[in-house]
Amino acid sequence: MKRMSLILLLTVFLFLLASLSQAEKAKFIVTGYMDWTYIWSQQEDPDPSIGTFDLFHFNPIFLFQIEDKLMAEAEIEYEHGGDEIILEYAQLDYFLHDYVTVTGGKFLIPFGVFNTKLHPSWISKVPGRPLADDHVVPVDWSEAGVMASGGIPISGYSKINYAVYLTNGLEGPEGEDIRDLRKEGDDRDVVNNNKAVGGRLGIIPVKEIEIGASAYTAKYDDVESPKLSLNFFGVDAEFHHKDFFELRGEFNQADQEVTDLSAPDSVGFKVKRGYYAQAALKLSPLEVDLLNSVEIAVRFSGQDFGGEADDKWEVSPGINYYVTNTAIIRLFYRFNLEKEAYKVDNNQIIFQFAMGF
């Protein structure tokens, strides 16, 4: 409670400071995004279906230009009306070279593209996280460490973008859900002193296409001499056609080492796979006034934990209506699907108003 009060007080102070700065020469601005949602969720008989409003996200982003080559940025996430408040990231960026930015602090891990670029609700074309980026890659995923990143031109539109980093790593009990291995409070290494290493390499061969590959390796068990590996591998790809069509997807795999209970002196890996494919089509090429601001989107995603009850899929078709360039009304139906033995009635209707500011 005390921590929440301090964070709220800090936020108000920073807003006031930003207002004063913006009245003069802007070295400090506040930007960000928010969304409110109405979700209707099916329940298994005899439980009634549940519908609820939710101020899902209020995420102010603070940007401070210290000097031309040095910048500070931070984002605070208020979820579910303030029930969950975390510092999503707070980092210092130094533009060392045309092709190299050095970042230090707590930053979003550049694994795939959803975590760093697509998760804000006004940017993501489909509400909610794909299953590849929920219990496989634990979006929102940020860690304390250092990173070098940037873009290297090849020719015309072609280029490479990259990121390599060294961080404190995920940490928790053996076999824990990967989402629960994130250090959402204290970001320091206290018990497990092992560091994580990772990176992403993206290639843009032509304007319309980007392909990337990501990797991350660490030891995660919360003991003084950690032994259990946690390795991530991922590939991502996207295709854009002009300004009205996109097709994108990611495949992520987490290999989480656990003690083999059938042979206690040996270990094995829990292999967790996740994937999604998403298409979005704006109807502006039809040149019908009513449809100029309408976009149809559909996402298919799945997670495969090796035949367990956690194997599931979702298909989310829906419509985005762009009230303005950064304010979107969404209406989606989410089919939540499980293996036959674990099938439950849990589909959802999602209405969302999301805005970037």
Add this chain to the structure above:
Amino acid sequence: MTKIRITPKMISLTLTLTLVACLVIIFAHPTEVLTKGKELTGAEVYAANCGKCHSERYPSERTDEEWKLLVNHMRVRAGLTAKEAKAVLEYLQENND
């Protein structure tokens, strides 16, 4: 409420139809061909990089100084080169009247 059964066959059919529709649209609206060696304009860099993730931010939304902070923030987020960031910033600052 009527229960709709989603089967792998239905998903495959939907994805195939979606892909076919996409290909029809792409061939009906061919993209431009970049002349080799042509320098990209700020608007082209902006569309190629920023437009991949989010809708266009109108230049008139922010002042020159505010765009400087935002473009630097985006340079880190999107892995822009210094030249790309400069081109985008100049485009936004020149058009924000």
